[in-house]
Amino acid sequence: MPCTPVHIRIxxxxxxxxxxxxxxxxxxxxxxxxxxxxxxxxxxxxxxxxVSLIRKDSLDLTDADRQLIRATILADPHQHIVITHGxxxxxxxxxxxxxxxxxxxxxTGAMQxxxxxxxxxxxxxxxxxxxxxxxxxxxxxxxxxxxxxPEQVRKNVExxxxxxxxxQ
Numbered sequence: 197m198p199c200t201p202v203h204i205r206i207x208x209x210x211x212x213x214x215x216x217x218x219x220x221x222x223x224x225x226x227x228x229x230x231x232x233x234x235x236x237x238x239x240x241x242x243x244x245x246x247v248s249l250i251r252k253d254s255l256d257l258t259d260a261d262r263q264l265i266r267a268t269i270l271a272d273p274h275q276h277i278v279i280t281h282g283x284x285x286x287x288x289x290x291x292x293x294x295x296x297x298x299x300x301x302x303x304t305g306a307m308q309x310x311x312x313x314x315x316x317x318x319x320x321x322x323x324x325x326x327x328x329x330x331x332x333x334x335x336x337x338x339x340x341x342x343x344x345x346p347e348q349v350r351k352n353v354e355x356x357x358x359x360x361x362x363x364q
Contacts, residue, residue, distance in 0.1 A: 211282025254282025290346035
């Protein structure tokens with residue numbers, strides 16, 4: 197079944213995926229969006245552009261930041277949106293976006309910075325890019341080879357992965 201080509205707008209908001217570590221100080225800062233280099237290296241053929249919206253660790257994101265993300269996506273004419281985001285508060289941001297109509301929005305991130313050889317960033321970004329093209333409108337998280345909705349996911353810190361949340 198052929199897919200209709202789409203343009204993917206990618207918003208980078210910081211988080212581990214964009215972190216740059218300084219070994220001597222055991223410190224980090226949020227650098228340029230790691231997704232740019234990963235997509236260039238992968239030689240993808242879909243059309244996309246990357247907008248660096250916020251450069252923060254997700255633990256530092258505020259309600260005002262989430263409102264900025266929401267307002268920006270509401271005003272964006274694109275229907276296919278990927279957001280790179282820190283994993284600690286990704287679910288909260290997804291929840292703030294869930295009633296945006298007529299757009300497919302997929303949040304993804306990484307447990308290790310994209311610049312690390314052992315990072316899951318490359319896989320998660322590729323997975324999110326595929327998911328945003330195939331899923332119906334709504335808000336989703338694409339992590340660890342699974343697609344979740346904000347209501348059905350939790351981050352399992354001990355196992356370092358996202359998984360389906362237990363039913364309540």
